Amino acid sequence: MHSILVAPSILACDFGRLHSEVDRAQDAGADWLHMDIMDGHFVDNISFGPAFVDAAAQVAKVPLDTHLMVTRPDHYFPRFIQNSRNITIHVEADCDVLATLKAIRQAGISCGLSLRPKTPFESMLPFLPYIDLLLVMTVEPGFGGQPFLTAMLEKVRSAQKARQDQGLDYRIQVDGGVTLQTGALCVESGADTLVAGTSVFRAPDMKSAISQLRNLPRF
Ligand code: DX5
Ligand code: ZN
Numbered sequence: 694m695h696s697i698l699v700a701p702s703i704l705a706c707d708f709g710r711l712h713s714e715v716d717r718a719q720d721a722g723a724d725w726l727h728m729d730i731m732d733g734h735f736v737d738n739i740s741f742g743p744a745f746v747d748a749a750a751q752v753a754k755v756p757l758d759t760h761l762m763v764t765r766p767d768h769y770f771p772r773f774i775q776n777s778r779n780i781t782i783h784v785e786a787d788c789d790v791l792a793t794l795k796a797i798r799q800a801g802i803s804c805g806l807s808l809r810p811k812t813p814f815e816s817m818l819p820f821l822p823y824i825d826l827l828l829v830m831t832v833e834p835g836f837g838g839q840p841f842l843t844a845m846l847e848k849v850r851s852a853q854k855a856r857q858d859q860g861l862d863y864r865i866q867v868d869g870g871v872t873l874q875t876g877a878l879c880v881e882s883g884a885d886t887l888v889a890g891t892s893v894f895r896a897p898d899m900k901s902a903i904s905q906l907r908n909l910p911r912f
Contacts, residue, residue, distance in 0.1 A: 695864050695885040698724035699906045700758050703749060704740060704837045705890030712752045721899035725758040727888045732763040736835035743772040750776035762834045767793040774800045781805030781828050784816050794823050805866065809834060810842055814851040824863050826886065827852045832869030837890040841870030846882045853883025873905050880909040
């Protein structure tokens with residue numbers, strides 16, 4: 694069983710103080726830092742690109758987990774390889790998904806695959822043997838600070854069941870609206886990797902927010 698990891702989402706930090714925000718999150722016990730890349734096409738927002746990730750990497754001591762919400766991850770992923778420990782792409786992307794997952798692994802890092810709330814879990818099935826992480830979006834991707842979609846817990850359970858039935862080993866990550874309350878439901882359902890933006894960066898005590906998430910009771 695994978696240990697629970699907490700990955701604060703940099704999207705929720707104060708961009709004007711990037712280095713000190715990265716330090717604040719890692720000093721508070723962040724396991725990974727989650728980097729949300731949005732191209733203004735795959736989602737209705739533009740976040741930041743490789744230069745910003747390079748800037749974060751200058752001070753990051755923990756692995757960077759890069760989530761590509763872009764239409765052409767096959768074209769852009771090489772620009773994030775150097776600073777990422779994991780790169781996650783979307784099953785809805787306009788590219789050869791399997792070839793892109795394989796190319797990410799070939800570059801020496803782990804690969805993840807995600808799906809939007811409206812995409813059925815079955816669309817992930819052909820790719821499960823080729824991924825290191827399965828990311829269930831628990832909000833519509835594009836913006837931080839949205840309410841958690843409880844109906845997505847069914848996908849977390851499907852991901853857990855498929856992993857067990859097929860003898861696979863991918864991490865199950867959730868992203869969007871994760872708080873102590875909704876995180877508990879995710880962990881109960883089988884999630885082991887929790888992305889949290891607002892609830893961690895805006896917490897009165899970030900260290901306690903992270904450690905409480907990490908210590909939620911397992912399913
Ligand atoms: C949403 C992003 C998330 C976002 C989560 O498109 O993928 O990573 O930053 O932020 P919160 O935790 O505030 O919902
Ligand atoms: Zn994300």
